Amino acid sequence: MTKLLLSLHVLAAIIAIGPVTVAASMFPAVARRSGVGERLHLLHRICRVYGVVGVAVPVFGLATANSLGVLGDAWLLTSMALTAAAALILGLLIIPGQTRALAGQTVTRLGMVTGVFNLLWATVTVLMIVRPGSTTGA
Template sequence: MSKLLLILHILAVVVGLGPVMVASSMFPSVLRRAQAGSDPAAARGALGVLGRICRVYAAVSIAVPVFGFGLASMHGGLGKPWLVASIVLTVLAAGVLVFLLPAQQGALDALGGASAEGALAGSAGAATAPAAAPAAPGRLAMLAGVFNLLWVVVAVLMVYRP
C-alpha cells in the first residue's frame, strides 16, 4: 500500500503541479505581448487557455498533499522537521496560488477576454464584486516565481530529507 501511495503522490505532483508551474510562468510573457498589441485576439486566447490550465490543474493538485499526508501517517513521520517544513511551504504555495489565480483572471478580464464563466455570470444579472485593478505582468511573474520556488524547495526537502 505504501508503494501505491508513493506512486500516486509522485503522479499527482507531475500531473497536477507541473502544468500549473509551467502555465503560470508562461502567462506573464503572453500578457506582455497582448498588452503590446501584437495579435491581441490570439494572445487573449492563449491567456484564456493558460489561465484555465492553472485553475483546473490547481484543483487536481490538491491530491498532492492528500497522498503526502497518507504516506507520512503510514510511516509515522508527521513530526519530522523536514516534513513539517514541507507542509508549511506547501501551505504557503497554496496561499500564493490564492492570489495568483484571481490576478490572472483580472488581467484577462482587463484585456476583454473574460472567461465563459464570467460572461455567463454577468449576463445572468447577478451582482458581482467590483473588478480589481488588473495585475501587471511583473507582479504575475513574481507570484509564479515564488510559487515555483516554494515547490522546488519542497521537492529538495522530499529527496534530501535533512
C-alpha cells in the same frame, strides 16, 4: 501500501503541479506579448483546474507520511507549511491576478509572485528528495 501511496503522491505532483507551474510562469509573458486572447484563457484555465487537482498531492503525501511514520518530522512539517503557502499564493494572488489580466486590467508583480510560487515548489521537491535523516544514503 506505502509504495502505492508514494507512487500516487509523486504522480499527482507531476501531473497536477507541473502544469500549474508552467502555465503560471508563461501567463505574464504571454499577457505582455499578446494581450488577452485564447492562449491566455487556456493558461488561466490550466492554473485553475490543475490547482484544484493539486489538492491530491498533499492528501497522498500525508497518507504516505503516516504510513512511513514521519508525520512529526521537521522536514515534513516544513514541506507542509511551504505547500500551504504555495496554495495560498496560487489561490489568493496568481489566479485572481490572472482573472484581472483577462478583464483587461494591468497586473503588476504577477511574474514575481509566480516566481515565488515556483520557488516554494522547488524547495518542497528538494526537501522530499533529500529528507534529513533519510535512510537512502543521499
